[in-house]
Every structure is written in structure tokens, then in C-alpha cells.
Amino acid sequence: MERVLDTIVELQEASVELARSLALLDGVPDSMQELHDEYESKRSEIEELEQERQQAELERRAAETDSAAGKESIGHYQEQISRVTTQREYGALLSEIDTVRAQMREADERALLAMERQDQASALLGELRGAFESLDLQYQEALAAWDEQKPALRKRVEVLKGRIEVLRERLPAATLNLYGRLFERHGGSPLAVIRVIESARAPIRHCSFCNYRIRPQVVLQIQTRGALVPCDSCQRILYLDAGETG
Numbered sequence: 001m002e003r004v005l006d007t008i009v010e011l012q013e014a015s016v017e018l019a020r021s022l023a024l025l026d027g028v029p030d031s032m033q034e035l036h037d038e039y040e041s042k043r044s045e046i047e048e049l050e051q052e053r054q055q056a057e058l059e060r061r062a063a064e065t066d067s068a069a070g071k072e073s074i075g076h077y078q079e080q081i082s083r084v085t086t087q088r089e090y091g092a093l094l095s096e097i098d099t100v101r102a103q104m105r106e107a108d109e110r111a112l113l114a115m116e117r118q119d120q121a122s123a124l125l126g127e128l129r130g131a132f133e134s135l136d137l138q139y140q141e142a143l144a145a146w147d148e149q150k151p152a153l154r155k156r157v158e159v160l161k162g163r164i165e166v167l168r169e170r171l172p173a174a175t176l177n178l179y180g181r182l183f184e185r186h187g188g189s190p191l192a193v194i195r196v197i198e199s200a201r202a203p204i205r206h207c208s209f210c211n212y213r214i215r216p217q218v219v220l221q222i223q224t225r226g227a228l229v230p231c232d233s234c235q236r237i238l239y240l241d242a243g244e245t246g
């Protein structure tokens with residue numbers, strides 16, 4: 001007869017593999033991680049620089065608009081000068097023109113600085129994009145190869161989900177509840193295998209998770225009856241490696 005402990009050990013193994021497979025489907029395999037990180041970092045560097053270039057262009061256009069508006073005002077003032085009749089009106093107009101000219105100089109300076117920034121960003125963008133081409137190609141190839149592996153992984157996910165369903169149905173309700181609570185509390189690892197350390201006199205057994213020493217009597221209970229015994233320290237349900245059971 002299959003023991004409840006064996007079933008929940010298998011349930012945990014399937015759950016861990018399922019979680020790992022789902023996370024993998026959402027990301028990239030380890031073999032691709034370094035390339036992925038480099039690709040993302042270069043891509044975001046180019047994106048930021050492109051934003052800086054656009055921002056500089058906007059600022060240059062705004063400054064140029066300000067400068068052109070100033071030129072237009074000065075034209076109007078100069079027209080008015082030809083029609084003034086008093087010295088006071090004339091003086092007031094000249095002072096207006098001076099103010100606008102100062103504003104125009106400031107706007108022209110702004111436009112020049114913005115243009116320099118825009119040019120610098122454009123030049124650097126050209127370099128970065130050139131260097132990015134081969135990395136991009138390499139990344140797209142790796143991505144395509146990874147995409148080819150995904151259907152098999154998706155199939156494995158379906159198999160695991162089915163297996164988990166079957167295993168859960170096999171468990172008594174109380175055990176399933178206990179397993180569920182421990183699963184929540186311990187972030188998806190409700191069980192801990194017992195680790196054996198050989199010593200001169202007799203093997204010493206520890207919880208593989210928290211290293212707490214397990215009493216021989218507990219080991220015997222698990223070995224002979226498949227008893228569900230929590231670790232005294234971390235509370236995970238203990239089990240023995242396949243070689244040590246029965």
C-alpha cells in the first residue's frame with residue numbers, strides 16, 4: 001500500500017518542478033541569462049540616450065521659437081518708432097527693444113547648448129547602435145532557439161498539473177490541509193529530507209533544511225510507518241531519501 005508520506009513527497013517534488021517550469025516559461029534559461037542581461041542593459045542604455053536626444057531637440061526648438069518671437073516683437077517696435085511723436089515714447093520703445101534683445105540672446109544661447117547636446121547624443125547613439133547590431137542578432141537567435149524549447153516545457157507543465165491533481169486526490173483531507181498550510185508557511189517547500197552524516201559510532205541524522213538533529217526514534221517512525229513527523233525546529237515534515245525508506 002502506498003504511504004501518505006510517499007505521496008506528499010511526490011506532491012512536493014511535482015510542485016517544486018511546476019513552479020520552476022512556470023518561472024522558466026516567464027523568463028529565460030540559465031544558459032541565456034548573461035546574454036539576456038547584457039542585451040537588456042545595452043537596450044535600455046540606447047533607449048535613455050534616445051530620450052535625451054529627443055529632449056534636447058525639444059528644448060532647441062522651444063528656444064528657437066522664443067528667439068523668432070523676439071525678432072518679430074522687435075520688428076513691431078521698430079515700426080512704432082517711426083510713428084512716435086515724443087521723446088518719452090521713443091525712449092520707452094528703445095528700452096523695450098533692449099529687453100527683448102537680451103531675451104533673444106539668452107534664447108539663442110539656450111538653442112546652441114541644446115543643439116550641442118542633441119549632436120553629442122546623436123553621435124553616441126550611432127556608435128551604440130552600431131555596436132548593438134551583432135549583440136541583437138546573437139540575442140534574437142538565442143531567443144528563437146529558446147522559443148523552440150517552450151512547447152515541450154509547456155507540455156511538461158500540463159503533465160505536472162495533472163500529476164499534482166491525482167496526488168492531491170489520493171491524500172486524506174486532513175493531510176491535504178496540513179500540507180497546504182505548510183506549503184503556504186514555508187514558501188512552497190513544506191517538506192525536508194533527513195540528511196545522514198556518517199560518524200564513527202552511528203550515523204547522525206539532521207533536518208536538511210535547518211540542520212536540527214533528528215532523534216533515532218523519529219527516523220524509525222518514518223521508516224517503518226511512514227509517519228508524518230514535523231521537524232522540532234522548522235516544523236517541516238521530515239522524510240527519508242529513497243535509499244533509506246522501507
Ligand SMILES: [Zn+2]
Nearest residue numbers: 207210231234
Ligand atoms: Zn528543520
